[in-house]
Amino acid sequence: MKKSIFKLLIFFTLTLCSYSIKAQDTPPSDVIIYNTFGKVVYKEKTNTGNIKFDNNNNLTPGIYLIKAISGDSKVYHTKLIIR
Numbered sequence: 001m002k003k004s005i006f007k008l009l010i011f012f013t014l015t016l017c018s019y020s021i022k023a024q025d026t027p028p029s030d031v032i033i034y035n036t037f038g039k040v041v042y043k044e045k046t047n048t049g050n051i052k053f054d055n056n057n058n059l060t061p062g063i064y065l066i067k068a069i070s071g072d073s074k075v076y077h078t079k080l081i082i083r
Contacts, residue, residue: 008068008078019080023049023068030069033080036062055082 009022021031031051033042041059044051064080 008066008076010066010078010080018052018054021051021066021068023070023076029071030067032067032069033059034065034067036064 010019012019029047030043030045032040035041041064042053044053059080059082061082064082066078066080068076068078070076
């Protein structure tokens, strides 16, 4: 039995002040970013597994939790630290 490993990669582009979130193996349908108080600060649906968003100072320095929900209803979590 082959076990699939899910990877959620986050990239920051300094010159554009934007973030890219890329899912490997299983593209998620929903990506939700929460602040440490549990408030949703960003939400988007995707079919490709790639999301790019501009920060525009919406995400202040701190810790954020990223929740990705795949098309087969599996939930994945990671964190994002903005300095």
